[in-house]
Amino acid sequence: MSTPILDFFGFDNLTRPTQAQDTELIQQLAFIPGIRDILMLRQVHALEHATVWVLSEQSSYQSTDSQLLAGFSTEQGFYLYGHLNQATLRSAVNIALQRLTGGEWNLAVHPRCGTNVSTGILLAAGLAVGFHLLLPRGPVEQMLGLGLAATMATHLAPDVGTLAQRYLTTAIPFNLAVGNIKLTQDAWGKAAYFVEVSWIDRATIN
Structure with a gap:
């Protein structure tokens, strides 16, 4: 996603961290209170954006419907608003997570964020x-x-x-696992699907 500002400052040539670098960074910052919640929110935010991208790309999904999609991220998962069904959403979330961790980091940024x-x-x-x-x-x-x-x-x-999305408000979800997806209501009483996620401690796995 190249833009004049990104080209001018050379930001488009910067790379996202690998899983090993991400794990090392988390270990180094573990002493900061609440750092895991912040990192988890950034990773959930990226997964939310990638899920919207995947849904928008699906040929069976109407372009007018994709324009109506909206999301809201929390430390426990994200809400997704729009005309969806649970099976389609679960498939999109899993594909989005796989593509993000596989190197398609551009999916973490969305113009309607x-x-x-x-x-x-x-x-x-x-x-x-x-x-x-x-x-x-x-x-x-x-x-x-x-x-x-x-x-x-x-x-x-x-x-x-x-730039703010790429380097401040999102992070590649190396530490997330997708849990339950359910139709619920948000804090304002609006109907939405909620995609639950859990934190995977890569340091203990590796």
Whole structure:
């Protein structure tokens, strides 16, 4: 997934960690309270994105339905909203996990992720403050600054959001095993499928 910003800074040439490197990193950071929950949430987030990609690629799945898919990740698993059936979802999750751990790391990033929205808001706010401080205090200049901030944020948000997903909010799910998948309700009472996952301690297995 190459973009101008990724090319300019050379980020597209960076590689995701291998399973051995991932396990070593977890061991090194084990002293930090809550680090496993953070790492697990990042891995679940990646699996959620990859599952949506796999469902979107299936010829039997209507493109209009794939546009309606949405997900929400937790440390215990992820919710998936949309027109699905349990068997199709389980197959997609297993395929997604296999492809992610097999090297298809681009599946961890999705353009409709909330990270992109959050990044856009932060960029717009930061640029607006910057232009406010740099430009004269006249109303015309300030309105021009707000317009420039909004335009630049809209242009930069997809690329910066991609970077944030790749290196901050997702991680390859080397330590996840898929558990039960059930139709349930989220905290707001909305119907969704919940994909349970469990943590595999690779250090003890190896």
